[in-house]
Amino acid sequence: MARRALFATGAAAALTLGNVSFAAAEGQQGQQGPQPETRTVRGTLPPGSPDYVYVPVDVPPGVRELRVSYAYDRPAVPAGTPGNALDIGLFDERGTELGGAGFRGWSGGARTEFFVRADEATPGYAPGPVRAGRWHIALGPYTVAPQGLTYEITVRLTYGDPAPAAPPASYPPSAAKGRGRAWYRGDCHLHSWYSDGRRTPAEIGALARAAGLDFVNTSEHNTHAGHGAWADVAGDDLLVLLGEEVTTRNGHVLAVGTAPGTFVDWRYRAREGRFGRFARRIRQAGGLVVPAHPHATCIGCSWKFGFGEADAVEVWNGPYTPDDEVTLAEWDATLRGGPAQWLPAVGNSDAHRDPDVVGLPQTVVLADALTREAIQEGIRAGRVYVAESSAVSLSFTATGGPGERAGIGERLRVDAGTPVTVRLEATGAPRCTVRFVTDEGVVFTSAPLPVSGTGVVEWRTTPAYAAYVRAEVRHEVAAGPLPGALAAFTNPVFLGR
Incomplete structure (x- = not known):
């Protein structure tokens, strides 16, 4: 295919190649009518290729199914040098304009083939009619080896009357039974086979219940096509929120609790100044914007868009690792600016497949009910702590003055010199230490909790000394200057008027 055009939109340049045409023949006639037609195209992408490469496909009338398969080379590369990785997706005859009117699906690098037709599609793709017009296969050269990336794409059209339309999607309800105002546990970052996960929604639901979760959020990479697969997973005991992990070249962001069927585009970089448009798209659809x-x-x-559009930030992702420690420190630094600069912190598993643990960690939210709106309101308000499992429970409060009391995410409104008692009650954290952190850093570290994992730790201060206090519960560390891995941490309690 000859290069056709190069459209540069800031960093996220897009290359459109010469089109693949089926329009000259509507299938070879056979005894059973038009026979399937196949076209195979090949090309090579050099290092430094645009973020997205579009292969136009001219689809004639009378097509029942469109199927695409692809492969690419994986040459040996020097140690420390990225090899080839090529993502793939599909846009229909409505075009590839940013915003996604023509979006039909994305599987990234998780699949080597996919299909769409009126009644069904590969997970990650939206079923619907295969209308005549110019479709586009979207390639995303995630990384390109120094030798370049040679690919082969095969497009197969099957002719015939369209299959009956798929029945209207059934979506999970926006409320579950709940326990009234209570602490609810959730995991807002999960992947099923509707993107690059290996578990079905039903399997994830079973694992969520086993982990003691009350709610989950779907977060497939760059597709909403799985939203209709979760209705049977939800129940009185499990609230299922719908969303997406918007996976850009400058960081990933979770859309948490958007309206069913909401698609959020990902084809932009930070330098283009377009993220605000899509953050607003998430909020207009009723969701939270949470950098992951x-x-x-x-x-x-690595997140490059800044946090001005965020509603919360994922501080802990999966098993606790050094990059989580860096994020925790960065997030703590923002607390010194007070509530005006504070983004509530959450934690999620980002589980894809075995042995990833659903609910490690989990976001624990104080909400008035187990509903989408109540959970989101609790997160926005910062009434949140993060724990490694349902075995770990915390109660964190600050008291002072005549009956004044504040909990996680709240402000204790007392004068600067008023004595304040900070109290943490913990269960499920055997031999863990408790640390209290203020705008001056770590100001108190307890002795290890007993092997029962249950204990109470108190510390006294004043608003003049501490603008905020938050708690960390950490595992033992064998040696070295670094603290142990987190078992849990809280959002802050702010002190003073």
Whole structure:
């Protein structure tokens, strides 16, 4: 295919190649009518290729199913040099304009083939009619080896009357039974086979219940096509929120609790100034904007968009690792600016497949009910702590003055010199230490909790000395200057008027 055009939109340049045409023949006639037609195209992408490469496909009338398969080379590369990785997706005849009117699906690098037709599609793709017009296969060269990336794409069209339309999607309800105003446990970052996960929604639901979760949020990479697969997973005991992990080249952001069927585009970089548009898209659809694993070490994972549009931030992602420690420190630094600069912290598993643990960690939210709106309101308000499992429970309060009391995410409104007692009650944390952190850093570290894992730790201060206090519960560390891994941590209690 000859290069056709290069459209540069800031960093996220897009290359459109010469089109693949089926329009000259509507299938070879056979005894059973038009026979399937196949076209195979090949090309090579050099290092430094645009973020997205579009392969136009001219689809004639009368197509029942469109199927695409692809492969690419994986040459040996020097140690420390990224090899080839090529993502793939599909846009229909409505076009590839930013915003996604023509979006039909994305599987990233998780699949080597996919299909769409009126009644069904590969997980991650939206079923619907295969209308005549110019479709586009979207390629995303995630990384390109120094030798370049040679690919082969095969497009197969099957002719015939369209299959009956798929029945209207059934979505999970926005409320579950709940326990009234209570602490609810959730995991807002999960992947099923509707993107690059290996578990079905039903399997994830079973694991969520086993982990003691009250709610989950779907977060497939760059697709909403799985929203209709979760209705049977939800129940009185499990609230299922719908969303997406918007996976850009400059970081990932969770859309938490958007309206069913909401798609959020990902094809932009920070320097283009377009993220605000799509953050507003998430909020207009009723969702929260939550940057995910801001300091993750994978290519394109480090967060570059700033936090001005965020509603919360994922501070702890999966098993606790050094990049989580960096994110925790960065988040703590923002607390010194007071509530005006504070983003509530959450934690999620980002579980994809075995042995990833659903609910490690989990976001524990004080909410008035087990509903989408109540859970979101609790997160926005910062009435949140993060724990490694349902075995760990915390109660964290500050008291002072005549009957004044504040909990996680609240302000204790007392004068600067008023004595304040900070109290943490913990269960499920055997031999863990408790640390209290203020704007001056770690100001108190307890002796290890007993082997029962249950204990109470208190510390006294004043608002003049501490603008806020938050708590960390950490595991033992064998040696070295670094603290042990987190078992749990809280959002802050702010002190003073």
